[in-house]
Every structure is written in C-alpha cells, then in structure tokens.
Amino acid sequence: xxxxxxxxxxxxxxxxxxxxxxxxxxxxxxxxxxxxxxxxxxxxxxxxxxxxxxxxxxxxxxxxxxxxxxxxxxxxxxxxxxxxxxxxxxxxxxxxxxxxxxxxxxxxxxxxxxxxxxxxxxxxxxxxxxxxxxxxxxxxxxxxxxxxxxxxxxxxxxxxxxxxxxxxxxxxxxxxxxxxxxxxxxxxxxxxxxxxxxxxxxxxxxxxxxxxxxxxxxxxxxxxxxxxxxxxxxxxxxxxxxxxxxxxxxxxxxxxxxxxxxxxxxxxxxxxxxxxxxxxxxxxxxxxxxxxxxxxxxxxxxxxxxxxxxxxxxxxxxxxxxxxxxxxxxxxxxxxxxxxxxxxxxxxxxxxxxxxxxxxxxxxxxxxxxxxxxxxxxxxxxxxxxxxxxxxxxxxxxxxxxxxxxxxxxxxxxxxxxxxxxxxxxxxxxxxxxxxxxxxxxxxxxxxxxxxxxxxxxxxxxxxxxxxxxxxxxxxxxxxxxxxxxxxxxxxxxxxxxxxxxxxxxxxxxxxxxxxxxxxxxxxxxxxxxxxxxxxxxxxxxxxxxxxxxxxxxxxxxxxxxxxxxxxxxxxxxxxxxxxxxxxxxxxxxxxxxxxxxxxxxxxxxxxxxxxxxxxxxxxxxxxxxxxxxxxxxxxxxxxxxxxxxxxxxxxx
Amino acid sequence: xxxxxxxxxxxxxxxxxxxxxxxxxxxxxxxxxxxxxxxxxxxxxxxxxxxxxxxxxxxxxxxxxxxxxxxxxxxxxxxxxxxxxxxxxxxxxxxxxxxxxxxxxxxxxxxxxxxxxxxxxxxxxxxxxxxxxxxxxxxxxxxxxxxxxxxxxxxxxxxxxxxxxxxxxxxxxxxxxxxxxxxxxxxxxxxxxxxxxxxxxxxxxxxxxxxxxxxxxxxxxxxxxxxxxxxxxxxxxxxxxxxxxxxxxxxxxxxxxxxxxxxxxxxxxxxxxxxxxxxxxxxxxxxxxxxxxxxxxxxxxxxxxxxxxxxxxxxxxxxxxxxxxxxxxxxxxxxx
Numbered sequence: 003x004x005x006x007x008x009x010x011x012x013x014x015x016x017x018x019x020x021x022x023x024x025x026x027x028x029x030x031x032x033x034x035x036x037x038x039x040x041x042x043x044x045x046x047x048x049x050x051x052x053x054x055x056x057x058x059x060x061x062x063x064x065x066x067x068x069x070x071x072x073x074x075x076x077x078x079x080x081x082x083x084x085x086x087x088x089x090x091x092x093x094x095x096x097x098x099x100x101x102x103x104x105x106x107x108x109x110x111x112x113x114x115x116x117x118x119x120x121x122x123x124x125x126x127x128x129x130x131x132x133x134x135x136x137x138x139x140x141x142x143x144x145x146x147x148x149x150x151x152x153x154x155x156x157x158x159x160x161x162x163x164x165x166x167x168x169x170x171x172x173x174x175x176x177x178x179x180x181x182x183x184x185x186x187x188x189x190x191x192x193x194x195x196x197x198x199x200x201x202x203x204x205x206x207x208x209x210x211x212x213x214x215x216x217x218x219x220x221x222x223x224x225x226x227x228x229x230x231x232x233x234x235x236x237x238x239x240x241x242x243x244x245x246x247x248x249x250x251x252x253x254x255x256x257x258x259x260x261x262x263x264x265x266x267x268x269x270x271x272x273x274x275x276x277x278x279x280x281x282x283x284x285x286x287x288x289x290x291x292x293x294x295x296x297x298x299x300x301x302x303x304x305x306x307x308x309x310x311x312x313x314x315x316x317x318x319x320x321x322x323x324x325x326x327x328x329x330x331x332x333x334x335x336x337x338x339x340x341x342x343x344x345x346x347x348x349x350x351x352x353x354x355x356x357x358x359x360x361x362x363x364x365x366x367x368x369x370x371x372x373x374x375x376x377x378x379x380x381x382x383x384x385x386x387x388x389x390x391x392x393x394x395x396x397x398x399x400x401x402x403x404x405x406x407x408x409x410x411x412x413x414x415x416x417x418x419x420x421x422x423x424x425x426x427x428x429x430x431x432x433x434x435x436x437x438x439x440x441x442x443x444x445x446x447x448x449x450x451x452x453x454x455x456x457x458x459x460x461x462x463x464x465x466x467x468x469x470x471x472x473x474x475x476x477x478x479x480x481x482x483x484x485x486x487x488x489x490x491x492x493x494x495x496x497x498x499x500x501x502x503x504x505x506x507x508x509x510x511x512x513x514x515x516x517x518x519x520x521x522x523x524x525x526x527x528x529x530x531x532x533x534x535x536x537x538x539x540x541x542x543x544x545x546x547x548x549x550x551x552x553x554x555x556x557x558x559x560x561x562x563x564x565x566x567x568x569x570x571x572x573x574x575x576x577x578x579x580x581x582x583x584x585x586x587x588x589x590x591x592x593x594x595x596x597x598x599x600x601x602x603x604x605x606x607x608x609x610x611x612x613x614x615x616x617x618x619x620x621x622x623x624x625x626x627x628x629x630x631x632x633x634x635x636x637x638x639x640x641x642x643x644x645x646x647x648x649x650x651x652x653x654x655x
Numbered sequence: 656x657x658x659x660x661x662x663x664x665x666x667x668x669x670x671x672x673x674x675x676x677x678x679x680x681x682x683x684x685x686x687x688x689x690x691x692x693x694x695x696x697x698x699x700x701x702x703x704x705x706x707x708x709x710x711x712x713x714x715x716x717x718x719x720x721x722x723x724x725x726x727x728x729x730x731x732x733x734x735x736x737x738x739x740x741x742x743x744x745x746x747x748x749x750x751x752x753x754x755x756x757x758x759x760x761x762x763x764x765x766x767x768x769x770x771x772x773x774x775x776x777x778x779x780x781x782x783x784x785x786x787x788x789x790x791x792x793x794x795x796x797x798x799x800x801x802x803x804x805x806x807x808x809x810x811x812x813x814x815x816x817x818x819x820x821x822x823x824x825x826x827x828x829x830x831x832x833x834x835x836x837x838x839x840x841x842x843x844x845x846x847x848x849x850x851x852x853x854x855x856x857x858x859x860x861x862x863x864x865x866x867x868x869x870x871x872x873x874x875x876x877x878x879x880x881x882x883x884x885x886x887x888x889x890x891x892x893x894x895x896x897x898x899x900x901x902x903x904x905x906x907x908x909x910x911x912x913x914x915x916x917x918x919x920x921x922x923x924x925x926x927x928x929x930x931x932x933x934x935x936x937x938x939x940x941x942x943x944x945x946x947x948x949x950x951x952x953x954x955x956x957x958x959x960x961x962x963x964x965x966x967x968x969x970x971x972x973x974x975x976x977x978x979x980x981x982x983x984x985x986x987x988x989x990x991x
Contacts, residue, residue: 236769239730243840244783245758254786258773 006435013428021419030421033453041455042620049201049619071208074154078211081150085109086143103146105369106137107358108351113319115347120326129323132315140376141290141312148279148289148316155211155275159218160268166219167226168252177227184220189589189633191596192217192281192508193610194626200285201619210279210287218274225267229260265328272324276317277507281597284614290316294509298600303387303517304380310513311379314506321505387517402524410523414466422453425462429635437642444638448631455624457606464595464605464632467523471530471591476584478531479538483583484568486539487546496539504536508597516601526598534591541583545576575651581644588636592629658705660739661870662727662838667736669697669722669894675734685893696722697733698894705886709864709871713881713917714891720874723891724842727872728761729753740838758787762831766843768823770815770830776802777811780830787834794833801829804863821852828860832867839869846876857883878917882906882926890914902926924952924986932985933967933975941966947974951985958982 056063083089089101104112110133117126136145170177195213203209233256241255257264283291290313297306342349362369391398426449433445452461486496511529519525549572557567596607606625613622670678672693688695696719704710714720725731727738729745738745740756748756762783770779777798778785784794802811805825815823824844831839844860845853857880864871875881881888882902889899890913898910906926909915930947942961945954947969958965964976 234767234769236765236767237771239725240763240765240769242730243728243757243761243763244786245754245756246786247754250786254782255771259771261773 013431017420017424017428018416020421020424021416030423031419032458033422033456035456037453038456039454042618042624044620045623046618046620049198053202067202070212071203074158074211074215075208078150078154078207081153082147085146085150085153102359102362102369104355105358105362106133106142106371107362107368108355109146110134110137111354111358112351113323115351116323117326119347120323120330125322125326129319132319135315136312137371138375138377139308139312140371140373140378141293141309141315142371144288144290144293144309145312145316146289148276148287148291148313151207151211151214151279151287151289152272152275152320155214155218155279156268156272158215159271159275160222162215163219163222163267163271164226164264166223167230170223170227171230172248180223184223185634186630187216187220189592189630189637190626191593191607191610191629192278193284193596193599193607193614194622194629195278196282196285197610197614197617197622197626198619200614200617206286207288209285210282213282213285214275214278214287217278218271221270221274222267225270226260226264229263229267230256232263233259262328262331265331269321269324269328272320273317273505276313276320277509280313280507280509291507291509294513298512298516301516302380304378304382304384306513307383307517308379310510313510314502317505317507318502321501390518398518402519405527406524410466410470410527413470414463417462417466417469418459420462422458426450426453429639432639433635433642436639436646441638441642445635448635451631452628455628457609457625457628460604460606460609460625461628461632463603464592464607464629467526467530467595467598467603467605468588468591468632471527471534471595472584472588474527475531475534475587475591476538479535479583479587480542480580482535483539483542483580484546486543487572488568493543496543500536500539503532508533508594511594512598512601521602523603525601526595526603529598529601530591530594533594534587537583537586537590539583541579541586542576545579545583546572548579549575578644578648578651581640581647585637585640585644588640589633592633592636596626596629658708660703661706661741662872663701663703663739664727665701665737665739667697667700667723667726667738668695668734669719669726669731670695670734679735685895695719695894697726700736700891700894700896702889702896702899704870704872706870707868708886709873709884711873711875711881711885711888712891713875713878713888715876718891719894720876720891721842722894724840724872724874728757728763728840758783759834760836761838761840762834762836763840764824764827764831764842764844766846768815768820768827768847770823770826772815774814775811776807776813776815776818776826779815779826780833783830783834798829798833801832802826804832804866805829805859819852820848821856824848824856825859828863832863837870839871841871841873843874843876845880853880860884878921882921890917903928903931922952923988924955925950927951927985929954929965929967929977930969930974932981933977934981935975937966937973937976938964940964941976944968944973945977951982955982955986 052063088099088103113133114126114130117129199209199213241251280291283295293309429445434442486493511533515525515529557571599607599611609625712720726733781794781798890897903926906918909918942963944966959979964978
C-alpha cells in the first residue's frame with residue numbers, strides 16, 4: 003500500500019524534471035511524423051465515395067439523404083407555418099399572408115394553459131410571463147423559429163430513442179452494438195456532429211434539425227433501457243401470466259408502468275435539443291442561436307445579451323414545463339364526461355387561437371406585438387458593459403493577467419514539455435492500477451490514437467484548459483455543495499441557481515465572458531468553469547445528503563462536533579459520489595471547451611471549428627474523436643476510481 | 656384423499672450459469688454444480704398436485720421455491736424435465752399455446768402484488784380479460800363480480816397507491832381469479848403484509864377456496880402459514896425437495912433434522928386430525944358427529960365442553976369416536 007504513493011511521487015518528480023531541464027530529441031516530445039496516420043484523408047475520401055458513388059441498387063446515397071431531408075422537412079415546414087410564417091402565397095417579399103401564424107396572444111395563453119395543466123396556476127403564469135417577455139423585448143420571431151425546430155426535433159428524438167431503447171431491451175445483441183456507439187456519441191463534441199451533417203445535407207434548417215435529433219437521441223435510448231429494466235420483474239411476470247402477446251406486454255404494461263421514468267428522458271431530449279438547436283445555427287438553424295452567433299461575430303454586446311436572455315427565458319419555460327409534465331406522468335387522470343368537459347383547457351386554447359386569429363385581422367396588435375411597444379435593452383447592456391470595462395478595467399485585467407501568468411501558462415508549459423511516451427505511460431499505469439488489464443489496454447489504444455492523429459499539441463492544450471477549468475470548478479463547486487447540504491435555506495438558493503445554470507444552452511455562457519475579458523484562453527476557462535460547475539455542486543450536495551442518518555447519529559452520540567462529523571463521517575462517505583461529480587464535470591468541461599473555440603482557443607475544439615467552417619469532414623471528425631478519446635479515458639479512469647472507493651466503503655469485493 | 660392429478664412435474668431442473676445443459680446428463684450433485692461455477696436453483700424436483708387441493712411449497716429464501724413455481728408456469732424455462740398440466744407437457748407447448756393456457760387456465764398472485772399503477776382497481780382486475788380481447792362491458796361486469804368476491808366493492812375507481820397493502824393484495828387475488836383459472840399460483844402472497852392482516856387474509860383465502868375449489872400451488876417461507884393452509888406441503892432446501900407430506904405427517908414424522916427444526920415448535924393440536932386419534936367403535940350417548948379431517952384445535956372446545964365422546968366420520972362413513980380425554984392429551988402434548 004505504501005509503495006504506490008511513492009511510485010506516483012517519483013513519476014511526478016521525474017515529469018517535472020523532464021519538463022524543466024531535459025532537452026529531448028525530436029520524436030520524443032511530440033509523436034514523430036512517421037507515426038501519423040492520414041485518418042482525416044481516409045474519412046474525407048470515404049465521405050466523397052458516399053456522396054458521389056455509393057448506391058444500393060438504383061438508389062444512390064444522395065437519394066437516401068434527400069429522402070431523409072424530405073421526411074424531416076415536411077413536419078418542420080408545418081411547424082413553421084403554425085408558429086412563424088402562416089400560410090402565404092407567392093415568394094419572398096411579395097408574399098401575401100393568407101392565414102396568419104399563431105398570434106402572440108394564442109401562444110402565450112397556450113403556455114399558461116399548459117403550465118396550469120402540468121402543475122398549477124403559478125407555473126402557468128411563469129410560462130406566460132416569459133413568453134410575454136419574448137414579445138415585449140422583440141425576440142418573438144426568432145424565438146418562434148427556435149421553438150418550431152424544437153417542436154419537430156423533440157418528437158423525432160423521443161420516438162427514435164424509444165424505438166432503439168425498446169429494441170435494446172428486447173434483444174441483447176442490439177444493446178451490445180448500441181452501447182459503445184452511445185458512449186462515443188455522448189463524448190464526441192457537439193461541433194463534430196455538425197461537420198458530416200453539413201457535408202451530407204448542406205447548409206440549412208433541415209441539416210440543423212437532423213444534427214439536433216442525432217445529438218439529443220442517445221440519452222433517450224439509455225433512459226428507455228433503464229426505465230424498462232426498472233419495471234419490477236413481478237410485473238413482467240404478471241404480463242406473461244395474463245397471456246399478453248409481446249406487443250401487448252410492451253404497449254399495455256411495460257411502457258405505461260415505465261412512463262414516469264421515460265418522461266425524465268423526454269425532458270432531457272427537450273433540453274439537449276434546445277442546446278443543439280442554438281449551436282446548430284452554425285449550419286443554418288435560424289432563430290435565437292443565429293442572433294447570438296451574429297452578435298458574437300459583430301461583438302454587438304447589447305444584442306448578444308438580449309438574445310442570450312431570450313434563450314434563457316425559453317429554456318426556463320421548456321425546462322419547468324417539461325419537469326412538471328414528467329412529475330405528473332402516471333398521476334390521476336382527467337375527470338369523466340364528454341370530450342370538452344374532460345379537456346376544458348384545450349377548448350379554451352382553441353377558442354383563443356380562433357378568436358385571436360380573427361381579431362388579429364382587424365386589430366394587428368393582437369396578431370403581432372406592435373413594434374412601438376417593444377422595449378430594447380441593447381443600449382442599457384452596452385452602457386453597463388462599457389461602464390464596467392471603464393471603471394474596473396484595471397482590476398479585471400489584473401485578475402486576468404495574474405491567473406494567466408501564475409496558473410494557466412505554467413500548466414500549459416508543463417504539459418507541452420512532457421514527452422508523449424511518458425503521458426501515455428502514466429495513463430496506462432493509472433488504468434492498470436484502477437481497472438486492471440482491460441483499462442490499461444484501453445489507455446494504450448486511446449493514447450496511441452491521439453499520437454497517430456498528428457494533433458498531439460492541440461490535445462495537450464485541450465488537456466491543459468480542461469484540467470485547469472475542472473480544478474477551479476471543483477475548488478468552487480465542492481465547497482458550494484457542502485454549503486448546500488449543510489443548511490436547508492442555502493440548499494434551496496444554491497439549488498435554484500444551479501438548476502437555472504444547467505438549463506442554459508452552452509452558447510449563452512460565452513456572451514458575458516467575452517464582454518468582460520475579450521477573447522483568449524482566460525475567457526474560455528471562465529466559460530468552461532461556469533458551465534461545468536453544476537455537477538460538482540450537485541453531486542457533492544447529493545453525496546453528503548445521502549449519507550445514512552444512522553452513521554451521522556452514531557457520530558453525534560460519540561460526541562463529534564459538526565466539523566468533525568463533516569470531515570470524518572460525511573465527506574469520506576460521499577467520496578464515490580463526488581468522484582462521479584468530477585467525472586461529469588470533466589465531460590461537461592470538454593464539451594464546453596469545444597464551443598469556446600469561438601473565443602479563440604488553440605486546442606482540438608479550434609480544429610473542429612476550422613473544419614466546420616471549411617466543411618472538411620475528415621479533419622473535423624478526427625479532432626472530434628480525439629476529444630472523445632480524452633473524454634472516454636477520463637470517464638473510465640474516474641469511473642473505476644469511484645467504483646473502487648465505493649467498494650472499499652461498503653467493505654465488499 | 657385420492658384426487659386426480661392436475662399438475663405434475665418430473666425431474667425438473669433449473670441450473671443457471673454458462674453451460675447448464677452440459678451438466679444435466681449425469682444428475683450432478685449440489686457440490687458438482689457449485690464447483691463448475693453454476694447455480695442449481697431447482698434440482699430434480701418431481702411432484703404431483705391433485706385437483707382442488709392446496710399444495711404448499713415451503714422453503715427459506717434462496718431455497719428455489721420461487722424459481723420452481725416459475726418453472727411450473729413456464730415463466731422460467733427449465734433446463735430439463737417435464738411439466739404436465741392435465742397430461743400435456745407444457746415444455747413442448749408452442750408460444751401461442753402457452754398464451755392460450757395462461758389466458759384461460761392459469762392465475763397468479765404475486766408477493767408484491769404486481770398491480771399496474773396507471774390503472775384503477777376495476778381496470779386492473781379486468782386487465783387479463785382485456786388482453787383476451789373481451790369487450791369493455793363484459794369484462795367490467797366480470798371484474799365487478801370478483802371484486803365483490805374479495806370484498807372490495809366501492810373501491811373500483813381507486814388507484815393501487817390509494818389502497819393499503821392488504822387491499823392491494825385483494826385486488827391481486829381478484830385479478831388472478833377474473834379469468835376463472837383451474838390452476839392458481841400464489842407466490843408468497845401474504846409475506847409482504849403485517850402479521851394481523853396476514854392472518855385475516857389467510858382466513859379470507861380459505862373462505863374463497865372453499866367456494867371455488869381451485870387447484871392451488873402456494874409458495875411461502877412461513878411454516879405456520881403452510882401448516883394452516885396446506886393439504887400437502889413440499890419442503891425445499893437448496894433447490895431440491897426434502898419431504899412432501901400432509902401437515903400432520905410432516906409434524907409426526909419429519910424426514911430429517913432440517914424438517915424437524917421447523918416442526919419442533921408447532922403445536923400438535925394445530926395439525927393432528929380427529930381421524931388419527933379416533934378409537935374404533937362408537938359408544939352409546941355420543942354428543943354428535945365430527946369430520947375426520949377436522950383438526951383437533953378447531954373442535955377442542957366443543958368436545959371438551961360437551962364432556963362426552965363424538966362420533967368421527969370420513970366421507971359419510973363413521974370410522975370411530977373421539978373422547979374428550981384424547982383431545983386433552985393432544986392439547987397438552989401427552990402421548991404423541
């Protein structure tokens with residue numbers, strides 16, 4: 003037992019010495035040219051073959067992609083007609099509106115009714131107020147474009163995820179095939195999804211929608227599988243004993259019983275769709291995401307913050323409604339009686355839609371929120387930012403420079419000065435120690451993959467940014483989690499803040515950071531910390547709270563002080579949970595890191611971003627897979643450590 | 656006591672592990688199964704359940720009783736053996752035939768009730784009929800009938816979570832009876848209930864059985880429950896049967912120390928029947944006639960209070976008499 007700490011200490015000392023003094027021959031510091039495999043070229047060539055020549059009989063691959071695009075386009079167009087465009091005649095500017103889209107009055111009333119149905123009037127009023135906010139602050143049209151995308155992406159993602167999840171539950175081989183694919187899909191950064199979709203489907207809302215669906219589906223597959231497995235075995239037995247056919251068993255027993263769990267997945271699909279629809283503005287999704295992107299590019303401070311707040315409003319509406327619906331699932335059903343009697347809210351909403359539609363023809367203000375009534379906060383935000391920048395420039399700058407010089411740059415220099423065989427070797431040793439031969443083999447394979455991509459330097463920069471951000475996120479998050487767990491009121495406040503942070507699409511985090519610190523590694527680090535903080539807080543609080551009360555009582559009875567109980571009882575028991583939080587923090591940090599390419603980092607994310615702007619599939623996928631490799635390795639290592647810690651606590655195997 | 660056999664199984668095995676079929680050929684011992692990395696959940700079980708009887712399978716947790724009952728209903732596919740229902744080998748039945756048998760001939764009650772949380776009491780009870788494709792009006796009429804049988808009238812519109820544990824199991828019982836099965840499996844139906852409710856449900860169960868006379872396979876880990884309810888008890892240990900006997904035989908002649916450990920503390924009066932303590936001939940001046948199957952405990956007060964002997968009859972024929980003294984001997988544990 004004493005041996006291992008010594009070995010790790012020796013390795014660390016050796017690494018430091020190497021980084022500081024050694025002059026390594028070429029090929030030792032970064033993998034030599036000879037090791038590089040032209041993977042990007044292969045992928046690009048494969049993609050070219052797919053788009054140009056691949057065919058199954060008379061159906062070319064292009065026909066296939068066009069077919070898929072058409073299938074998605076039809077419902078998307080319908081949603082746009084409903085929410086954005088209405089039914090029009092003619093094209094472009096000369097188009098005349100025959101039937102207008104849903105008025106702001108109708109959509110707002112529908113939001114209130116849905117909130118009331120899902121939970122109570124308070125939720126309804128919150129949802130309505132936030133919709134009204136979108137109208138008043140002139141974000142309505144963009145928000146409706148985004149909402150139309152989500153309205154189509156969510157059902158597609160849910161249906162696809164449900165289907166795959168059911169198949170994986172029924173047939174073990176499907177699960178065996180799907181499981182590694184899902185692992186990969188959840189670790190490949192969002193941008194990397196966009197590149198192949200862009201190449202196959204072109205620039206436009208349909209591509210964006212497709213990328214959104216693909217991105218949002220994996221959690222639904224997993225939730226479905228878990229939810230079906232969680233159906234008590236007695237209930238499955240009962241379904242068989244009642245003489246259900248396979249279909250009856252699934253439709254009448256399994257799915258209804260699993261519904262509350264499945265709704266958690268639906269909520270996840272909603273939030274991931276929102277996140278991706280914003281990001282997918284890079285490949286042609288319009289709406290709020292496009293507004294943010296344009297503002298970021300123009301450095302339009304006020305516009306960016308306004309669009310960001312609108313996204314926040316939409317995210318809160320969707321999240322709260324989704325959660326309330328999930329909590330309600332499987333609850334008591336509507337009263338008996340005729341259809342209108344059972345669905346009073348639906349009747350009301352339909353009536354409002356009709357009335358506002360007709361009235362809107364006479365009074366335009368009912369149809370579209372009048373421009374004169376809108377409020378713009380752009381100048382306010384711009385002034386505020388300028389004021390901060392003028393008044394606190396020195397302090398902000400001092401902070402930035404200090405952190406860069408004393409924390410970030412030394413870490414960066416250290417990592418970049420390490421010889422690559424040492425890095426791979428340490429990862430392998432850690433894998434062997436924590437998870438045995440299999441994990442060691444995985445570490446070797448992923449390390450060699452990174453070496454063969456020719457992106458070693460970018461990978462090390464990714465590691466450095468991720469490492470610093472995660473360290474800071476944990477240093478802030480764990481104490482916050484402890485605070486949240488120690489008092490009910492603090493828990494409530496922190497919980498609300500953290501929940502709201504979690505609903506925000508990753509894009510939004512870039513806005514304030516860029517405003518305050520301009521572009522560069524420091525801005526990226528702050529954005530990543532903000533984004534990745536949530537799991538550190540949540541898992542710590544959860545781990546501390548779920549320590550068995552008996553153990554705490556045993557501590558109290560032994561005369562331990564509060565501090566002693568925290569340090570000697572709660573924290574040690576919470577270690578496995580905190581490790582899982584660390585794991586999540588790393589995964590979130592990596593996914594955010596790629597997005598911070600927009601504020602000018604030089605890591606793997608930048609590679610993906612460049613590939614995206616050049617529509618270079620090979621380059622984008624290789625860089626994306628490199629991020630996935632780092633993520634998977636971190637996930638497995640920490641997962642193994644958490645399991646180890648847990649086993650030790652439970653005194654088991 | 657000779658009933659026609661309704662359900663029988665012969666040499667049924669259920670072995671879990673990497674290659675269970677390889678082990679089967681040479682009747683492996685428990686140690687051989689374990690040594691090869693397998694688990695012998697059910698080992699070479701043969702038994703016969705007579706029509707209209709309550710056949711209790713008793714064993715501690717992990718003894719394989721739950722797996723055995725799932726083999727009998729083929730919820731679990733046995734590794735080997737035969738399961739004969741009215742002479743038909745269920746293991747050879749096609750999936751369609753199995754669905755048919757389960758829809759019309761089998762009912763099952765579960766330890767944790769296995770009610771569908773999204774359906775009302777009425778819909779839960781009607782569910783097996785809905786699966787058969789019966790029209791709503793017909794299935795709900797039948798469901799109301801069985802709900803009445805278990806005494807839950809007025810709760811048809813409740814959801815399972817609004818009911819107590821005992822009430823939930825009444826729903827489970829009603830549901831399993833909705834299809835009028837001939838074969839009724841009960842898998843530890845009362846184990847999850849509080850002792851007082853358990854007692855009440857056992858009486859309720861006996862009342863229903865008196866009325867319906869189903870063929871019952873009843874699983875329990877509670878020896879007292881087994882004694883109270885069973886016509887026959889099969890005691891299981893490590894996946895194999897240790898002894899199959901009537902409660903009376905079990906208590907009077909336990910097969911080994913394992914069975915004796917259960918029977919040692921059972922009051923004799925609970926299991927000994929009048930038939931066993933009756934003496935030949937009928938003296939003059941008997942106080943009345945009692946059935947030979949009646950257990951001493953249930954008639955003791957009547958006999959002792961009367962202070963005179965009672966005639967004992969079996970299947971309509973008088974076989975002898977019991978004296979108050981004989982009853983008292985059993986009660987105080989003398990002579991047996």
